[in-house]
Structure formats: C-alpha cells, structure tokens
Amino acid sequence: MKRSGNVILIAGFGFFLLGFVVVGLIPWLQPKQSTHTIVNLKGKPEPVNEITGAAAKGRLVYIHEGCWVCHSQFVRPVSGEKQYYGPVAQAGTYNYQLPMLMGKRRIGPDLSDEGGKHTNDWQFAHLYDPNSISPGTIMQPYPWLFHGSSAKPTKRAVELVAYLQTLGTDVAEGTGYKSYWQYKAAQVSAVSTVVSNTPQAVREGMKIYNANCQGCHGIKGGGNGPAAASLKPAPWNFTSGKWMSKYGTTDKDIYNRIAQGVPHTSMPEWATTLKPNQIWEVLYYIKTFSQKKTA
Amino acid sequence: MEESLDSYVDKGLVKTYLFTAVIWLCIATTVGFLLSVKFWWPAFLSNIPYLAFPRLQMVHVNGVAFAWLFTAFFGVSYYYVPRLTRQKLFWVKGAWLLYFLWNFIVVAAVIEFLLGNNKGLPYAEIPIWINYIVVVAVVIYAINIFGTIFTRQENQLYVSLWYLMAAIVWSALNYIIGNWIPYYWATGNEGAMLNGFYFHNVVGMMVTPLGLAIAYYVLPIGTDRPIYSHKLSLIGFFALAFIYPFTGAHHYIYSPIPVWVQTIAIVTSVLLIIPVWVVITNFFGTMKGKWTKLTESIPVKFVILGSVFYLLTCFQGPMQSLRSMQKIIHFTDWVVGHAHMALYGAFSLFIFAAIYLMWPIISGKEMDKKLGNWHFWLGFVGFSIMAMVLWAAGLIQGILWIAQVPFLNTVWDIQPYWVIRTVAGAMMVLSFFVLLYNMWKTNKEAASMD
Structure with missing residues (x-):
C-alpha cells in the first residue's frame, strides 16, 4: 500500500543520515581532526x-x-x-x-x-x-x-x-x-659488514643495481646511464678507480655514500629504500666494475 | 495476462536505453583493456597527453560505473516498474529527456577527463559543473519512478520497488555529500572520511540496491516460481539500509582519520555478511527444485552466477576490511580484483540476465542462444582468470613491500601477472561485443520479420 512506500522513504533517509552524522559529522567536531599542528622529528x-x-x-x-x-x-x-x-x-x-x-x-x-x-x-x-x-x-x-x-x-x-x-x-x-631525508642521512652511521663478498652477494647486488642505479650510473657503471645527461654534477663513473679517491677508499666510506646520499647532487640517500645487507650487496657489485678494468 | 502487462511498457524506450548502455560498456571496457596493456608496455600510447594512464583510468572507472551500469539500471527499471505497478510510465517524455541528458553527461565527463580536468577525489572525479547536471537528471528520474509507483494500480509493492525507491533517495543524498562537501569544505582527514563514505556508498547504496532490484525481478520470472520468502526480502533490505552507511571508512584504515571511525567501519563491514547471506538464501531458496533451469535458461544462468559472485565479493569484502588483511593488501592489485568482482561479477551479470529476459519481448524475437552462451563463458572464464591473477599479484606486492624489497624490483616481479590480466581482460571485452552483436542481430531480424 501507499504507506509502505513512505516507510521505505523515511527509513532510507533516516539510516543514511544517521550514518552520515556518526561517521561523517561527529569526527569533524573532534579537535584532533582539525589540528594544524604535528609532532616533528625531534618529538616537538x-x-x-x-x-x-x-x-x-x-x-x-x-x-x-x-x-x-x-x-x-x-x-x-x-x-x-x-x-x-x-x-x-x-x-x-x-x-x-x-x-x-x-x-x-x-x-x-x-x-x-x-x-x-x-x-x-x-x-x-x-x-x-x-x-x-x-x-x-x-x-x-x-x-x-x-x-x-x-x-x-x-x-x-x-x-x-x-x-x-x-x-x-x-x-x-x-x-x-x-627534510626528513637530510635528517635521516645524518642518522646513518657506518654499519658493520653484514654480508660477505661472495658471488651470490654480487649477483643480488646486480639485481638491485639494475633496478635502482643504472638509470644514472649506466648498466656497465660508466656513469653514462640514460638520465646522466640531465644531471649536474654528472653521476660517478665506476669503471676507473678515480671515483673512490674523492670520498675515501674503504668499504665503510662507500657504504656511507650510498646510504646517506651525496649533498648537492642528485644522488639520494638509499638507507630508507635498501636494507643494510642490500647496500653491501650493491657495493660489492659496484666494485666489480673497476676490478674488470684493472684485470 | 502477459500481453496486458506488456502493454504498460514503452518498448522503444527500454530498447534505446539498453542498447546505448551496452555500447558504453564496450567502450569503457575497451579503455580498461588499453590500460591493462600500459601496465606491461608503458610506452603504449604514452606520448599523447589525452591518452595518459591516469586520464584513461578515470574514463574506465566512471565509464563503467556511470555510463554502463546507470544507463542500464535506468533502462531495465523502465521495463519492470510499469509491469510491477500495472501502470504506464508516469512521464515518458521525462524518460527521453533523461536519456539525452545522461548521455550528454557521459560525453562531457569523458571529454573533461581526456583534457585532464578532474576533481582529484577518488570516484568523484567528474568536474563540478557536470555534477549539477547529474543532480537534475536524478531528480527527473525520481519524479518519473515515484510518480509511477504512487499512482500504481497494483496494491502489492514488490521488493524490487523498495530497493529502487530507496536507491534513488540514497543516490541523491550520497552524490551531493560526496561531490560537494569534500571539494569545497571538508579538508584533509574530514575530506578522506567523507570520500570513503561516498565512494563505498556508490557501490553499497546506489549500485547494490539497483542491482538487487533487478535480480529480485529476474529470478522469479526465469524460474517461473515466486520468490522464496518475502520475510527474508524484508530483513535483507533493512539490514542493508542500516549497516551500509557506516562502512565507508574501511578504505582509509591505518590513515590519520580517527581510530574509532575505522573500527566502526570494520565492524559494520563484517556485519554486511547478514544482509548478503539473507539475500543469497532467498535466491537459492527460489531455485529449489528448479536447478535444471540453470542449464536451460540464459537469464537464470547469469543471475545465479551473479549471485555466487555477489556472495563471494561480500565475503571477501568483510574479510579484507580486517586490519590484519589491510596490512598486506591495501594499495595493491588485490583491491582491483575485488572491485571487478562486485561491479562485473555481481551487478553487470544481473543486468545481463535482465537483458536476455527482456530483449526477446521488447524486440519481438528470441535471442541467439549460442551467442548468449559464448557471452556467458567468455566473460566467466576471462573474469575468473583476471580476478585470480590480480589477487595473486596483490598478495605478492603486499608481501614484497613488507619485506622491504625496493619498489622498482617489485614492479618487475609482477609484470607477468599483468600480461595474463590483459589476455583475460580481452576475453571479457570480447564477450561484451558478442552481447552487443547479439542484441543488434536479434533486433534486425525482428524488424525484417514484420
């Protein structure tokens, strides 16, 4: 009958508006919801x-x-x-x-x-x-x-x-x-060797390098990846030994360059994207470029 | 008696709506197919700004939801409302006006998307000036349907009509809340909450009731027996009405919106099992002793497969709203698989069932059964493969992300799954073209018979 139509209309409106009020409007009234303050990296x-x-x-x-x-x-x-x-x-x-x-x-x-x-x-x-x-x-x-x-x-x-x-x-x-990244890079301290330099580690490193590094540094480490031309200063060429001399030659130094990134260049920090063992693996792989050159 | 019911229906009107709807379906899913190719061949069509991935993605999503589903819902309702009320449509000219207005809306939205104009709100991307026209369209539709129902000659108000009336009311409210408030007033978290509220209600309080209205109409006719239990229909309807409006925030679990809102969303999402299982019990109860119809009747085939997918979607949905599942599957391809199961698996199949039921009557000739079966199986197999592949890919993505594998490496690992998805998607698109051809052929042959 006609009344049942009205019941449906009223119920339809009623339940829907109740939902809107409960999960839509009430949260709006909570002060935490409209705050313009956040807690910074130092907890303030x-x-x-x-x-x-x-x-x-x-x-x-x-x-x-x-x-x-x-x-x-x-x-x-x-x-x-x-x-x-x-x-x-x-x-x-x-x-x-x-x-x-x-x-x-x-x-x-x-x-x-x-x-x-x-x-x-x-x-x-x-x-x-x-x-x-x-x-x-x-x-x-x-x-x-x-x-x-x-x-x-x-x-x-x-x-x-x-x-x-x-x-x-x-x-x-x-x-x-x-930025968070600058803060984060400053927190990275040299991490002790968590993976040793094995062919297995180098292979893993190659996979990560090919996905994340070769765009700038080139597939063979020549510093001539497809994006290199757009970047100033240019990405490092890993095939000669020269690149190491600027930032120190120990594995720890290289590790920190990868983990923290290099200020004022397009080299980002990788400590967030890669885990320490992955950074070591990439490091071992990068080193193979200059070894091939000298060999 | 059948003949007299037929006389209430404006056949030309229904025919035009349905044919247009299926054309939109073919276009929107072809766009989906192009998008799936871009996943494993990103250079494909990538240098033309108008065909950029995000723009086509909006065309696909809105095209399927608003151009296909809603045009079809309108068309099918112009068939079953007059028959269930024993009353001619209240305002036939209004129905034609809506037809032109709705298609204008769709075309305008597509052009705006291709030009890059969108609101930046998921599922509420359609630019605001078009939203005003949508509201006018919904009002025109509402006048027509409520006018017909309030002047009806049939005393009983069948469950399909409850769902339809309620859906119109919800659509109007939800559309206004979701498109205006987060665009003009609700910033940040509030915007996210209202966006979740809106876009889950598009599925839950607009598409679901309109789809169930069709299933409730098709099943008793297809099986030639009354619906199993009117009491269950009643429980299912009110449970849906009461529970659904609270679930929206489950799209923003673990986001900065208040935890209690997230918890309400999870609890009510799990409660959704009640209305869904009630409806399914009702449908399967109606089939009791009539299961042979499943092999004979194409409408029954579609409506029952749709019900099975509806059951699966609405079991998967509550489970994936749980926090433990959200940790893994949120942001991944899994959710895309879920969305396709709801919109294709359940509601599109209900509409297909209605088309196979109605088209012979409004065109005056039986449809090609062989083509109907091709449509059914191509779509069913294609969709099943696609859904499985997306769920598998989603789980792999989620687990690799938790394992902190670099993002780019995870993209490489998923690539093969995306290729299979394209093949499966192509099967689905093909099945829609088969339907379109079948409708066109039937109509043409009917015309030449006269």
Whole structure:
C-alpha cells in the first residue's frame, strides 16, 4: 500500500543520515581532526605550513595530471612503511588540503615524504622520461610538461616539482634539517659488514643495481646511464678507480655514500629504500666494475 | 495476462536505453583493456597527453560505473516498474529527456577527463559543473519512478520497488555529500572520511540496491516460481539500509582519520555478511527444485552466477576490511580484483540476465542462444582468470613491500601477472561485443520479420 512506500522513504533517509552524522559529522567536531599542528622529528609540536605560490599551483598540476591516481600520500604505521617511506602520517599534515590527496593505490610508490628526497634535476629528468632513471618503471612519461628536453621544463613542470619538494617537509621544521631525508642521512652511521663478498652477494647486488642505479650510473657503471645527461654534477663513473679517491677508499666510506646520499647532487640517500645487507650487496657489485678494468 | 502487462511498457524506450548502455560498456571496457596493456608496455600510447594512464583510468572507472551500469539500471527499471505497478510510465517524455541528458553527461565527463580536468577525489572525479547536471537528471528520474509507483494500480509493492525507491533517495543524498562537501569544505582527514563514505556508498547504496532490484525481478520470472520468502526480502533490505552507511571508512584504515571511525567501519563491514547471506538464501531458496533451469535458461544462468559472485565479493569484502588483511593488501592489485568482482561479477551479470529476459519481448524475437552462451563463458572464464591473477599479484606486492624489497624490483616481479590480466581482460571485452552483436542481430531480424 501507499504507506509502505513512505516507510521505505523515511527509513532510507533516516539510516543514511544517521550514518552520515556518526561517521561523517561527529569526527569533524573532534579537535584532533582539525589540528594544524604535528609532532616533528625531534618529538616537538610544530605548526604545519600552508603551501603557497608556485607549490600551490603545482598541487593543481598534480591533480590535473592525475598523479594521485597511482601515488598515495599516507604512510601507515604498519607493514614496515615507516622504514621504507618515512614518518607515519599525522592528522595535522592534511588539514590545509582541499581536496585531500591521500590516494587509494600504489601503482607507484607513496609520495608523502617526497620533498627533499631527490634534486629538482632528478625530478625533471624523471618526469620527462621516467624510464631513463628507473629502468623498467611503468610510470607514464610527461613530455608535454617540457619544451623538448628535460633541461627545458615548462612553468607547469616547475610548479609541479616545487609542490613535490614541499611534501613531508613539515616534520623537519625546527630540527635544523630541511627534510626528513637530510635528517635521516645524518642518522646513518657506518654499519658493520653484514654480508660477505661472495658471488651470490654480487649477483643480488646486480639485481638491485639494475633496478635502482643504472638509470644514472649506466648498466656497465660508466656513469653514462640514460638520465646522466640531465644531471649536474654528472653521476660517478665506476669503471676507473678515480671515483673512490674523492670520498675515501674503504668499504665503510662507500657504504656511507650510498646510504646517506651525496649533498648537492642528485644522488639520494638509499638507507630508507635498501636494507643494510642490500647496500653491501650493491657495493660489492659496484666494485666489480673497476676490478674488470684493472684485470 | 502477459500481453496486458506488456502493454504498460514503452518498448522503444527500454530498447534505446539498453542498447546505448551496452555500447558504453564496450567502450569503457575497451579503455580498461588499453590500460591493462600500459601496465606491461608503458610506452603504449604514452606520448599523447589525452591518452595518459591516469586520464584513461578515470574514463574506465566512471565509464563503467556511470555510463554502463546507470544507463542500464535506468533502462531495465523502465521495463519492470510499469509491469510491477500495472501502470504506464508516469512521464515518458521525462524518460527521453533523461536519456539525452545522461548521455550528454557521459560525453562531457569523458571529454573533461581526456583534457585532464578532474576533481582529484577518488570516484568523484567528474568536474563540478557536470555534477549539477547529474543532480537534475536524478531528480527527473525520481519524479518519473515515484510518480509511477504512487499512482500504481497494483496494491502489492514488490521488493524490487523498495530497493529502487530507496536507491534513488540514497543516490541523491550520497552524490551531493560526496561531490560537494569534500571539494569545497571538508579538508584533509574530514575530506578522506567523507570520500570513503561516498565512494563505498556508490557501490553499497546506489549500485547494490539497483542491482538487487533487478535480480529480485529476474529470478522469479526465469524460474517461473515466486520468490522464496518475502520475510527474508524484508530483513535483507533493512539490514542493508542500516549497516551500509557506516562502512565507508574501511578504505582509509591505518590513515590519520580517527581510530574509532575505522573500527566502526570494520565492524559494520563484517556485519554486511547478514544482509548478503539473507539475500543469497532467498535466491537459492527460489531455485529449489528448479536447478535444471540453470542449464536451460540464459537469464537464470547469469543471475545465479551473479549471485555466487555477489556472495563471494561480500565475503571477501568483510574479510579484507580486517586490519590484519589491510596490512598486506591495501594499495595493491588485490583491491582491483575485488572491485571487478562486485561491479562485473555481481551487478553487470544481473543486468545481463535482465537483458536476455527482456530483449526477446521488447524486440519481438528470441535471442541467439549460442551467442548468449559464448557471452556467458567468455566473460566467466576471462573474469575468473583476471580476478585470480590480480589477487595473486596483490598478495605478492603486499608481501614484497613488507619485506622491504625496493619498489622498482617489485614492479618487475609482477609484470607477468599483468600480461595474463590483459589476455583475460580481452576475453571479457570480447564477450561484451558478442552481447552487443547479439542484441543488434536479434533486433534486425525482428524488424525484417514484420
């Protein structure tokens, strides 16, 4: 009868609005939900900066190009994400964001703490042709953000990279470091040898090198990978012994270069991405390049 | 009696809606196929900005949800509402107006996506100016359906009509909440909560009730016996209405949104087992003693396979909302497999069942059964392979990430699975073209008979 129709209408409205109020509106009233303060890397509360200027425009480019379709922006407190991506997401980080860009997939890696991880050079080279730096990546190239080469970014590319460089930098405020990565690199101390130099370790090292290093340093370690031309200063050539002399020749020194990255160059720190044993394996593999030369 | 029920239905209207819907299905899934190729051949179509991966991804997702499912839901409802109410459609011109408006919305959204214009909110990507038109469209549809139901000549209000009416109300509320508030007002965490609320409700409170309305309509006709229990229908409906609105936050487990909201989402997600199993008990109860229909009748075949997938989706869903599962599968391909099982496995199959039931009546000629079986098996096998591959790939990704394997190395490890996914996806797309051809052929032959 007609009444049953009305019952359904009222029930439909009622339950739905109840759900909206309970899980939509009540949390809004919690002060923790709308805070603009986060705890920095040294455990002190710090206000979050609202992004402005070029970075704010870059955020619109990030939305327009659909970066958020493949990249998430929240680090969970589980599954070892803290070790891999950076500090666990805090509510305050997001509360100036409209719309929020937490994302839903990781077709590519999380970008919560991308700021300061790579140089602008690196970002431009990677956006122009991701495969040149990360061989085998499935990321979409964005040549339309450039005037024909990675050295000539358009205004939109500059804005996008300005935005990427702000991501996750708030946790470093008040610590004396510019970004989480700089802070992290300073924490890395020489790690004792956890893997010995065996053919097995070299093979493992080759796998990691081919995925993560050859884009800049070249498949044969010649410092001439596809992305090398875009980077200043140029990546190291491992085939001659010269590269070692600048930073010291012991394994420990080399280890620290890989783990901490090299300031003012496109060499990022790898201590977050690679575990100590993996860094040792890569190290052993890198050393084979110059051995072949002398042999 | 059958003849008299037929006279309530505007056949041309239903035919146009359904044919358009299946064309959109073919287009949206072909785009999905192109996307799957990009996973293992990233250079494919990559230098044309309009065909960039993220843009096509939005076309695929919104195309399947809004262009295929909703056009079909509208079309099928213009068939069963007049028959169940013994009343002609309240506003036939309104239904045609909706047809043009809806297709305008779809075309406009596709163009905007290809140009890169989107709102940046998952599943609410459609630009805001189009959202206004969608609301107008829903109002037109609501006037038509409520008008027909409130002036009906049949006293009994069958369960399909409850689901339909409720779905219209929920759609309107949910669409407004999900598209406007997180875009203009709700920042950060609040935005995430409302986005989760919205996009789970698109599936749960828009697609699910509209799909179940169709299944409830098709099954008794296909099996030629009344629905097993009206009491179960009632319990299933109200359990769905009460539980679903609380589940949305399970898309943001372990994010900075309040832990208690996440917990409510997990608990209610597990509770969803109740309405789902009630509905499935009702469907399988109706089949009792009629299981031979499964081999004879194509509509029954589709509706029962859809029910099985519905059961599986809605068991998988609650399980994957648990925190222990979330640790592994969140952000991975697993979730994509799950989404396909809901939207293809359950609800698209219900619509296919309705098409095989209705098309002979509205076109005046039986459909080609052999092609119908090809459609069924190609889709079934293709989907099963695709889902398995995505779940396997998702578990591998999740476990490799926990093991701290560098991201790029994990991409390499998954590549073979993505190739298989493309092959399986191609089978599904092919099955949709078979359906389109079958509908076109039937219609053409019917026209030449006159």
